[in-house]
Amino acid sequence: MNSFSDTPSIRKLRVYSLDPSMAIQLDNFEISTSELSIRWEELEAGPVGEYLQVIDIDPASRRLYSPVDLNSRSSLANNGHTPSLSNPQFHQQMVYAVAMKTIENFERILGRRMLWRERYIDEEGGYIRETEKRFVPQLRIYPHAIRQDNAYYSPAKVALLFGYFNAQTNDPREELPGGLVFTCLSYDIIAHETTHAILDGINRRLLDSVSNPDMLAFHEALSDIVAIFQHFSIPHLLNDQIQKTRGNLQKNNLLAQLAAQFARSTGRGSALRNALGQFDEFGNRQAPNPKELGRTTEPHARGAILVAAVFDAFIRIFENRVRDLRRLATNGTGILPDGDIHPDLTNRFAEEATHAAERVLRICIRAIDYLPPLDITFGDYLRALITADSDLYPNDAAKYRIAFIEAFRARGIFPHDVNNLGEESLHWVRFKERNWDPQTLNRFLPPRNLMRSMAGLYQAEGGMSELADHLVPKEDEEEPDVSPSDRTKTSSPNNSRSQEVANEIFLMINPYEGKRDEKDADRAADKLLQAIWTGVGSEARMSGRDIREAIFVNERVFKKFLHQWLRHRFLTLKLAENMELNNLVHEIAGTFGIDIRRYLKDRFDITQVKIPELFNKQNKKPPIEVFSLRPTTRVHQDGRTQTELLVILTQSIRLPLLDTYGVQMDYNHYDRDEPEKLTFRHRGGCSLILNPDQGVIEYSIVKNILSERRIQNQMAFYRKQIEIHGYQAIVRFGLSKRTQKQQRQSEALSFVHSHAEQYEAY
């Protein structure tokens, strides 16, 4: 084992601290560049590594720029290329370094490996079933993809596309008129886009299934938050700004500004977005207006309100932390004398800012795991923040959570399903407080040993991914939005040994096929477990890339297994003596967000169940879907680590989109005589946080599919979108047969507002 001494642990790379414009400002020259320490990994030219694949092709200029070799002697000795506008190899280095840093932050905080969005639809729109084809190991980064003042994450390509453009200003004080501006050299833009990709990898439905105005805004907000709080990890930038603001971070400063050069060179003012919110003409920060949220619908602008709330919480925390320092430095008055502050004080302030920023970033990212799986709102996010933080730090001595609640409330962000804004009320309800009969519950939860296996990491055997492909009968999977003609195109894997195994298992746990009882099912589960266990002993291919693929394959196998398990349990569900069918269905819907009538219809008279009227128009009862299953390891305040299993169950049904009079809406295509009926995909489900050690559910964060209110809100949202954007909205949200496919191909995320209307006409 001499690898211990051989392999370096970090690779240092130079980048621009914010963007290249600082390097030509006398004030900021000193802090214009910095060095990032990136976790060491084997890199090929590109750079191409475990997570990222940088390909510098520039089709608009018909060029390929030679890939940078970060293993070259000069690169290793000099910490990479010198920051430079005119050297494309530096551009490649910078996107790599900043994107990796962002990924590291997420992995450190969430306690698991990041996987990119799986690829489930092929070029023709067909559904991909083979596990191996679904796995996308690397995010692609194209530093010079387009010649436009934009950069975006493309979910369809699992790629970041950065643009470059000629500055659109005629004021040389802003930027050189017509000079080139590269979005791939802006730290903020890279971090922002990478976060989009990471978040999309965690839950692609946040983009695929937008059902309220907060969802896209949340995506934007989190991306901005990550970009802004990463500013605090650049020591000399932080020190410099503390010095210049004399420790008052409420003054307009570079730390809170996003993409300054980009904004100036496109005539958008001094920053694209400012986490401090608005400033008046005297440079004073304006108080937030809680009514603004209701008026703002454009995702970036709406997201900016959430960003401002989080940053405000940070400012409150920071102020709280440095109050004593200020008193010490001013003999108790708290009022600093004019002039520069003492360098020691600067350092101490900076230290506190770093701590506070790290904690805030941690809270914000951790909260992602505590979000419901779909239809998320800013209010849900606040509850997730509070829950995530108090689970990890039960003792909130520095009143961080109070700071968050206060900052959110000031901007009108609060959940609508709580009685008050106390910390206890905002905390998600713990599952054990739900009064579920443990007997009933145990029927649904897989055995503890199985949960533990799922939570651990095991190497997949060669045939495992194929096994996953066969575990669930096709008719019981969520139907992707694929037209029948496309469905025939879906590839079906060859008959193989793994299919036989799968069939066998399927037979055993399907009570109708083999007329087996519960014990048989348990035995089948054991058999599957064994199959998985044998994988552990198999030859381990230990390079990092394969570990992530193994995780992906394992998760898929477990997902399918859990699906099978639950299906079996629902199919054999018995009605307790004093229980009515209606109550049972609604209790399960209230707890897990799903409608299980599909599994009861052969044995019970499901017409007794009261369901929203719209559902009656659909004959099909939706199957359940185990959307994701991921183990995660967290480090608690007291240093102990805990492994949890995050499971997302979902379900979806297509419902007619009604207008306010209750008539199904239609849309006229200019080239068709028949108007097309509009429908939308309504989803429900839950995020389960399981404790495998004790075999219990900690939380079930639910969006009930049978909720009439949710259906109505969602329809109102789509109607509003159609009113504003017309056909574009129908495409974007896949509201008609014709547009469902298009929706998947559309590029949902851009760094800037597209077609921002800057004037007021009608």
Add this chain to the structure above:
Amino acid sequence: MAQNKSRKEHDSTETRQSPAADQGELKPDESEGGLLQIRMYRQGLGDCFLLSIKQKEEQNTKPKEEPNAFHILIDCGVHSWQKNGGDRLRQVMKNIREVTGGCLDIVVGTHEHVDHLSGFVLKKSPFLKEHTNGGFKIKKFYAAWTEKVGDDVADALRSKHGTARHIIDKAMEKYESLKSTAVNLDEHVPYQQLKAVHDFHLVPEDDIPENLQDIFKELKSRPVNKQIAVDIERDGIIRQGTGGFAGQAGVEQERTEPTMCEFAINLLRLRAEHTCYCTPGEVIPIMNQPQLRAYVLGPPTDVTLLKKDLPTKVRGEKDEHGHSSYHETYLTPSANLSGFAYSPALGIDGGLPDYIRKPFDQLGWEINSRGNLNPYPKKTKEQSKDESEKELKKKWKDARSFLKQNYQAQGQDWRKIDSDWLMSANTLGLHLDSDTNNTSLVLALETGNPGEGDVFLFVGDAQVGNWISWRNLKFQVDGKTIDTLDLLKRTRLYKVGHHGSHNATVKRYYNKDDESGQNGTTYGLELMEDIIAMIPVSHLTVANRWEMPHKPLYERLREKAKRRILRSDMRMEPLNSSDGEDCRPVATGFEDIPDQSSRRVFDNWKWRMSTSNFNPMQSESGDPLYYEIQIPLK
């Protein structure tokens, strides 16, 4: 006199016999001062208005041998998307020919878009014929100053638009060459947007009639100077001496295909006895019509007003302290150079400065049309022995294998970005459209005594920048000073700009340096009361692409016009059904115009719809050729 009269009778008989004949031929005796009739033709998505004035016999100042009617034609076009657009427009032109006897006193061409000009160059168009042969005689042709050849600014703008169109055409070709890839162009939004712009220059039937060839030849030889286009985009200025088509030494000249609209403008120029280029601030007396005059409002003469969203100086205007006054224009928020940035990939980067052609000087390997690296240039034996040369060749080989292993890796085609850059070409298209719309000639026609009568506002497709530019204009007529705000307040008939789109009717004016402050002052439509709104639009034609008419604007128009809205389509969406239908003429005989207001501004005004129908099979309420409003002249 007798001769004149008989001729008149002859004319009217002729009209009555034709299928498109109408009742209500002008009868000047009914009114004391003569009549003005305004026909809004309903060919669909496109403008065509005919204004006919008939004076009392004793006031007739026309030479005796000519008919005692005066005709003004404002635009004549239809969009290529309009279903049966060509046929419908030909029916319209036939009607115009019959009513006017082929004699048009004034033709106004507002701007270079086919939905305003296609009629002039359409196949079998009467405008292509001689007057004696069923064609038209045109006395005066009014165009915006931007159409003038030889004007530095106008020529430069043309250069810029020509370059942009060239790029768009090439981008379209490029898109179409990508058909093999996964992009489904029929459903690809950016492509469709680009196509929309492209189609703005297509005549409904897209081939050039024989006798246009001469004009064609002249136009074809006009070079386009790309450097000028870049200068305008970058600096917002036109450098002295660079305007016009005289090429600079050393700058590569590009020749672009002329557009149909350029044909149309040139044709009108040739056919008309006089051509007038109108500049804002002018008041044009309508020849022989003392009770009618035209105020020229737009297009703005300052090129900076035609672009960009930064505060821009208004030429020659100062406030009482001698400071230049600034207008906030809201045009093309990101009007930019990016359009030119596609040139290298489209293979048309000749004549462009280096900083646009390539982002890095000599770095990078050129890629050919098949997506592979260009072969390494052949070297002599001597050269290839050189160390640095060897290194370079190795780099080329490395780059080639990198491309193969990564970008061109098997099964990874779905992640390629070969056409993504094209997506942004549509922004260039949108800018070109707005820019052209902003060159719209805007006329406010006034009847009666200056400063007192009714105003008919024809704005073409003027967008925000154009509207803003006229706000402070002042006109001198007969010793009176008349300003734009006054004209807007007296507006009775408003031809809604750009088919009722969201940015072609302004409601507020902002200028942080003056009284308007942050909240702005009311302006535009908000100043108008008691109007009739005319919207040439076809909701169905644009349904999937644009919102025309824009719903909030439409609702406001309904309030301002008390539902008196004339549209050129039958589908009445978007309409708030609870408020009831629009008011429009429903009979073929003249009827009073509904008017509940106490001001009684529409007293003695009448309207009707045409007897003739686009579709003769339909009932008469189906699809009338035009709506007509009759106004007594005092």
